Amino acid sequence: MPTKPAGTLYRGKTGMWSWVLHRITGVAIFFFLLVHTLDTALVRLSPKDYDLVIATYKGAIIGFAELGLVAAILFHALNGIRVILIDFWSKGAKYQRVMFWVVVALALILFAGFAPRHIANVIHDIELGY
Amino acid sequence: MVVIETPRSPRSRKSAKFERYGWLYMRISGALLLVLIFGHLIINLVMNGGITQISFAFVAGKWADPFWKIWDGLMLWLALIHGTNGMRTIVNDYSERPMIRKTLNIALWVVCGALIILGTLVVTTFDPCVDPSVSHTLSVCK
Numbered sequence: 055m056p057t058k059p060a061g062t063l064y065r066g067k068t069g070m071w072s073w074v075l076h077r078i079t080g081v082a083i084f085f086f087l088l089v090h091t092l093d094t095a096l097v098r099l100s101p102k103d104y105d106l107v108i109a110t111y112k113g114a115i116i117g118f119a120e121l122g123l124v125a126a127i128l129f130h131a132l133n134g135i136r137v138i139l140i141d142f143w144s145k146g147a148k149y150q151r152v153m154f155w156v157v158v159a160l161a162l163i164l165f166a167g168f169a170p171r172h173i174a175n176v177i178h179d180i181e182l183g184y
Numbered sequence: 185m186v187v188i189e190t191p192r193s194p195r196s197r198k199s200a201k202f203e204r205y206g207w208l209y210m211r212i213s214g215a216l217l218l219v220l221i222f223g224h225l226i227i228n229l230v231m232n233g234g235i236t237q238i239s240f241a242f243v244a245g246k247w248a249d250p251f252w253k254i255w256d257g258l259m260l261w262l263a264l265i266h267g268t269n270g271m272r273t274i275v276n277d278y279s280e281r282p283m284i285r286k287t288l289n290i291a292l293w294v295v296c297g298a299l300i301i302l303g304t305l306v307v308t309t310f311d312p313c314v315d316p317s318v319s320h321t322l323s324v325c326k
Contacts, residue, residue: 077274084267091260091299094243098306101240101318108238117235124229127221134214141211168230175234182236 068154076133079126086123117176124168128161206269213262220259244312244322253307260303268296 093111096104110116136153140146146153227246229235246252271292279285313325 080267080270081274084271087263087267088295088299091264091303095302095306097240097243098310098314101315104240104243111238112235120229120235124225127225131214131218131221134211134218138211138215168225171230172234175236178233179236 068151072133072136072154072157075129076137079130082126083123083130112176112179114176114180117179118173120176121165121169121172124172125161125165128164129157132157132160210266210269213266217259217262217266220255220262223255224259240318241322244310244324247307247310248312248324253310257304257307260307261300264296264300264303268292 093104093107096107111120133154136150136157139153140150228238247256272289275285275288275292279288312322316325
């Protein structure tokens, strides 16, 4: 009779869910990067079109979607440091669970600092007519 | 039924070496990207009105300094290769048919290469005075 595996790194619990979140945020950031490289390329071709595209970044929809982008970047970056520590620090695997919650806490603190400021900026631009 | 390879069956030496460097690259570029992208976000999205300040003139002002050209160029190369290699890992994990796996991976590297070439050309050949009707407001073009 097979028994339930003990708390291995990647089956269930924080080890697995951090891995799932790392993948999802990674894919999201990748697709944004494709778009962002293309829209920035407009600075070489047409300053007017660049400003037009950037105006959509300042609008309500994309402006608020940027909150999600920044949240994804914060988690992916900090969890990436956790992955590096698991691989290179002799006690990394032992503390992977604690480190996951440190990552979540740090990401939330940084996001709490960013979000109100960004929302205020987006609302300011919407009032300007973007 | 899914047949799983014998766990300890060795890879070819060449592909093992590639995977090893890929693994190392993800960690080195990841650490550098944390610094580069956090800096990018602080300068562009947090300081001085954040997103409200972004415009052609803002980019032209930043790229008047080679420091930011190198910063952005590094971000471009490191992030695109990091992201493409991550996508390759995901494709290798979930695609079951070799043909689809190969096609997706080729598509990923073609897109990565095209965007790196495009982005590098944009940064290195940037001309703040490209459109006279806009750039007359920029002091460098007078």
